[in-house]
Amino acid sequence: MNEEFNWLEYSESVERAAAEAEENSGRRGLRRFLPGRPKLPRFPNILRRLKLPRLSRPRWPGLPSLPGLPRMPRLPGLRRKAQTQESVQPSTAELLGGQTNRPVEELDDRLRALRERSASGMMGAPPAPAPNQSLLDVDEVLVSPAFQQKPGGVISAVALTKAQQQQVEMLKDIVGGPLGTQESDGRRLPRPTSVFSLSALPRVLGTALLALFVSLPFVSSDFAEGELPPVEFDEDRNSATTFYNLLDNIARDDYILVAFEYGPAAAGELDMLAELLLRHIFAQRATPLIVSSNPIAVVHAQNIIREINRSLSDAHAPLTADEDYYLLRYLPGGALGLRELSENFGDIARVSARGQLTGLEFASLQEMTLMVLITDSAEDLRSWAEQVLPEVTDMQLLVATGFAAQPLAQAYADSVEGVMGPVYGMRDAYTYGEKLHANFSALDPSPPEQEPIVEPVQASDGADGATDSNAVSEPQIERDGPTALPAVSASPEATATSAATETSQPTSTSAPTDTPAPTATEATLLAVEVTSPQRVNIRRGPTTVDDVLALGYPGDLFEVLGTNGDGSWYQIALDNGLEGWVAAFLVEERVITASELAGEETNDSASLPRERAVMRLDFTFRLGKNQPRFYQAQAPAPGDRTELVLTRDRSQEVPRLQAMTLGTLAAVLVIVIGNLFYAARGLLRRRDSSGAR
Amino acid sequence: MAENTIALLSFVLTLMVFSYLLGDVPLIGNLYRIAVYIFIGMTAAFTLIVTYEGLILPYLQDIQDPSTNWTTLGNRVDIYIFFTALLFGLLLLLKPVKSLTWLTNSVLAVVIVVGAAVGAVGALTGTLFPLLQATVAIPDNLTADFSALVDTLLIFVGTMTGLYYFHYQARTNADGGVEQSFVGRGFRHIGKVFLVTALGAIYASTVLTCLTILTERIGFLFQFGA
Numbered sequence: 001m002n003e004e005f006n007w008l009e010y011s012e013s014v015e016r017a018a019a020e021a022e023e024n025s026g027r028r029g030l031r032r033f034l035p036g037r038p039k040l041p042r043f044p045n046i047l048r049r050l051k052l053p054r055l056s057r058p059r060w061p062g063l064p065s066l067p068g069l070p071r072m073p074r075l076p077g078l079r080r081k082a083q084t085q086e087s088v089q090p091s092t093a094e095l096l097g098g099q100t101n102r103p104v105e106e107l108d109d110r111l112r113a114l115r116e117r118s119a120s121g122m123m124g125a126p127p128a129p130a131p132n133q134s135l136l137d138v139d140e141v142l143v144s145p146a147f148q149q150k151p152g153g154v155i156s157a158v159a160l161t162k163a164q165q166q167q168v169e170m171l172k173d174i175v176g177g178p179l180g181t182q183e184s185d186g187r188r189l190p191r192p193t194s195v196f197s198l199s200a201l202p203r204v205l206g207t208a209l210l211a212l213f214v215s216l217p218f219v220s221s222d223f224a225e226g227e228l229p230p231v232e233f234d235e236d237r238n239s240a241t242t243f244y245n246l247l248d249n250i251a252r253d254d255y256i257l258v259a260f261e262y263g264p265a266a267a268g269e270l271d272m273l274a275e276l277l278l279r280h281i282f283a284q285r286a287t288p289l290i291v292s293s294n295p296i297a298v299v300h301a302q303n304i305i306r307e308i309n310r311s312l313s314d315a316h317a318p319l320t321a322d323e324d325y326y327l328l329r330y331l332p333g334g335a336l337g338l339r340e341l342s343e344n345f346g347d348i349a350r351v352s353a354r355g356q357l358t359g360l361e362f363a364s365l366q367e368m369t370l371m372v373l374i375t376d377s378a379e380d381l382r383s384w385a386e387q388v389l390p391e392v393t394d395m396q397l398l399v400a401t402g403f404a405a406q407p408l409a410q411a412y413a414d415s416v417e418g419v420m421g422p423v424y425g426m427r428d429a430y431t432y433g434e435k436l437h438a439n440f441s442a443l444d445p446s447p448p449e450q451e452p453i454v455e456p457v458q459a460s461d462g463a464d465g466a467t468d469s470n471a472v473s474e475p476q477i478e479r480d481g482p483t484a485l486p487a488v489s490a491s492p493e494a495t496a497t498s499a500a501t502e503t504s505q506p507t508s509t510s511a512p513t514d515t516p517a518p519t520a521t522e523a524t525l526l527a528v529e530v531t532s533p534q535r536v537n538i539r540r541g542p543t544t545v546d547d548v549l550a551l552g553y554p555g556d557l558f559e560v561l562g563t564n565g566d567g568s569w570y571q572i573a574l575d576n577g578l579e580g581w582v583a584a585f586l587v588e589e590r591v592i593t594a595s596e597l598a599g600e601e602t603n604d605s606a607s608l609p610r611e612r613a614v615m616r617l618d619f620t621f622r623l624g625k626n627q628p629r630f631y632q633a634q635a636p637a638p639g640d641r642t643e644l645v646l647t648r649d650r651s652q653e654v655p656r657l658q659a660m661t662l663g664t665l666a667a668v669l670v671i672v673i674g675n676l677f678y679a680a681r682g683l684l685r686r687r688d689s690s691g692a693r
Numbered sequence: 694m695a696e697n698t699i700a701l702l703s704f705v706l707t708l709m710v711f712s713y714l715l716g717d718v719p720l721i722g723n724l725y726r727i728a729v730y731i732f733i734g735m736t737a738a739f740t741l742i743v744t745y746e747g748l749i750l751p752y753l754q755d756i757q758d759p760s761t762n763w764t765t766l767g768n769r770v771d772i773y774i775f776f777t778a779l780l781f782g783l784l785l786l787l788k789p790v791k792s793l794t795w796l797t798n799s800v801l802a803v804v805i806v807v808g809a810a811v812g813a814v815g816a817l818t819g820t821l822f823p824l825l826q827a828t829v830a831i832p833d834n835l836t837a838d839f840s841a842l843v844d845t846l847l848i849f850v851g852t853m854t855g856l857y858y859f860h861y862q863a864r865t866n867a868d869g870g871v872e873q874s875f876v877g878r879g880f881r882h883i884g885k886v887f888l889v890t891a892l893g894a895i896y897a898s899t900v901l902t903c904l905t906i907l908t909e910r911i912g913f914l915f916q917f918g919a
Contacts, residue, residue, distance in 0.1 A: 386819030
């Protein structure tokens with residue numbers, strides 16, 4: 001260590017030489033290359049006084065060296081020179097190679113490989129390993145002697161607390177140990193590994209135990225352990241219910257942006273959920289636009305749709321690219337790609353993943369009905385929440401994740417407005433699938449005896465005849481439970497109560513569908529009509545940061561209860577007795593009669609297309625900032641493609657869930673036994689080392 | 694036939710990956726590596742294909758088509774952007790030429806700086822502000838719902854002490870030792886409890902993820918065997 005290279009002294013001597021050269025030439029910097037220019041006043045060089053490290057300058061090729069001027073030493077040259085010094089600090093691998101605190105047989109394969117690499121890559125003659133040589137102190141490892149010799153330098157010393165010293169000791173225990181073999185010339189060589197390495201035995205045994213437990217349910221049904229997940233999400237999983245209901249409320253020809261942000265590595269966990277979500281969207285004849293910032297995920301999404309097509313029989317039309325779904329080009333650049341998606345969606349939607357024009361014309365991302373994110377990574381969720389969600393307003397992002405990303409997803413769902421869910425893991429996927437299957441089984445056309453008897457809603461003669469005729473063609477069906485046969489209702493108000501939840505929605509009791517003309521004797525009231533071409537949010541308070549209670553659609557009428565101070569928000573009455581606020585610029589005032597309002601509500605829930613009838617608030621509650629809201633699920637319409645849900649292969653689901661239960665038990669067993677084993681070994685080693693001292 | 698071949702390949706590759714359990718031993722260890730190399734190679738190939746078809750090909754088609762009015766993909770600016778990106782990409786290829794490395798570094802600097810700026814803005818608007826708002830938000834029915842009160846307090850205390858855990862300021866004693874104040878140590882300990890709990894939950898979630906994938910693979914193996 002006596003011949004160490006003193007970096008600071010060397011660089012300062014270079015700087016001194018440069019300063020002297022500049023003083024001798026009478027000019028500083030680039031000015032010394034310019035002839036005949038007056039001398040400019042010197043600018044106080046604060047940076048030099050601070051003694052900050054100097055940045056290297058680009059080396060321009062072909063710059064002629066001017067005679068008579070001193071050559072400025074280049075920093076890269078200094079760096080190269082420093083690297084060739086023999087006395088530079090040894091690398092981490094070299095340090096590890098010199099440790100003797102721990103038998104090499106106990107090291108993990110990777111640590112052993114690191115030690116072997118350090119032996120084979122040792123610079124110069126290796127120091128003779130003293131027996132029982134201990135690890136270098138951290139002061140020696142971390143702090144360069146050159147820095148130590150400089151009083152008041154960058155680092156003078158490192159002071160360790162007692163806890164940090166204990167951690168250093170633990171590090172010694174982990175990585176210390178002699179190398180296995182030594183050649184006669186003193187150069188250590190890698191120890192040959194054998195097939196029956198004892199170090200791999202605990203790992204092999206643990207995994208074998210795990211694999212055995214996991215395999216049992218696939219072998220025999222006698223090992224069917226554990227309860228299956230419920231067919232409905234638990235009451236404390238309101239967010240998952242909201243997730244399902246929102247996706248169940250999409251309408252025919254809606255566009256759903258589906259973000260596939262996972263690749264083949266997570267396929268075993270997320271494929272089932274992704275397939276379910278896609279089938280749910282397809283079954284309602286909505287159109288998913290699939291995007292991803294991962295090129296492999298694009299290919300994987302195509303494979304999942306191919307699997308869905310494969311499950312369909314010949315009688316059913318397969319899903320067609322650029323017609324039933326769109327696989328858009330992938331988004332390069334991670335966060336940058338997502339930012340482009342949020343700001344330039346129209347261009348992205350024009351091109352498919354195969355480089356063909358899709359024919360889609362979107363002005364912005366706002367034209368999507370929903371966004372669904374399927375990801376195995378919390379980072380991807382964070383990127384979507386940061387780059388896409390702030391750029392859209394009043395848009396929900398439904399999040400489906402694996403177990404590993406669930407904690408962060410839950411935090412976002414609880415805190416960030418617009419993030420809904422998460423639905424995660426295999427148990428949720430099973431529940432989602434059962435719920436979906438039960439819902440669409442009600443309309444299964446294959447068994448004739450189960451075909452629902454449809455009683456058309458009586459068409460009205462009023463002004464809403466067009467919408468009433470729509471109701472005749474698409475009657476709404478109510479079911480009592482997930483497995484019950486559909487009970488057909490002719491009453492309009494019953495159509496909005498087909499929720500999977502049991503809470504009934506207080507709807508208007510006025511049954512007539514025809515709207516009577518207002519008479520002079522009827523009392524009038526002030527209402528607002530939604531005039532925005534898009535759906536509008538009805539919020540808890542007169543600000544955009546308040547929770548969304550319900551949605552209003554173009555033409556909807558709401559009774560006005562009041563306004564805020566500046567008249568920019570209306571307080572309105574909702575169907576379910578709650579009160580909400582809607583922005584004034586989205587609506588227009590109208591004076592209507594009570595019967596007109598009631599008729600509008602009745603028609604709205606009974607005869608309009610289902611996308612307007614079903615998006616109704618069931619109930620809402622709030623514990624925190626962004627607690628989940630409930631929307632009603634809906635019964636499938638006759639035009640839905642139920643075969644896309646009912647043809648799903650579910651044979652592996654139950655054994656996998658049971659294998660999960662047994663596997664969890666085995667994992668706990670392995671972790672506990674492993675910890676006990678290593679704790680006992682550590683105690684024994686500590687006792688041995690204290691005895692040796 | 695093709696499906697059977699794919700299934701057989703999947704079966705063999707799965708077994709090759711599982712050979713990692715036996716460690717880095719001759720022959721068997723190579724099986725795992727071969728499987729990984731195949732996966733990496735196919736990933737690279739698919740990435741290349743998807744990039745070419747989805748990103749490069751549309752521009753080339755647009756340029757080659759004489760009937761195009763330069764607006765099929767948007768407008769003329771898009772073409773300029775494409776050529777700029779192409780130029781940047783070519784400059785990146787100059788990395789091995791030492792005298793021109795500064796050009797490559799300049800391109801990388803643009804990408805990194807723009808990415809950092811976008812990331813910083815997104816982090817503020819998409820994560821930090823909403824989470825901060827949720828942390829300090831007081832529920833409406835705080836007085837009526839005791840659980841809401843506890844929930845809010847837990848979030849607040851956990852956030853603050855968790856942040857304080859990474860606070861390393863300490864006083865120097867007369868004997869030269871470093872010591873934190875009693876209150877500071879207390880906050881750090883509480884923060885450590887929250888952090889360990891959170892990390893434990895994440896670890897458990899990761900174990901469940903691994904188990905899910907394992908069940909899927911083992912289910913596949915049994916399905917293939919049947």
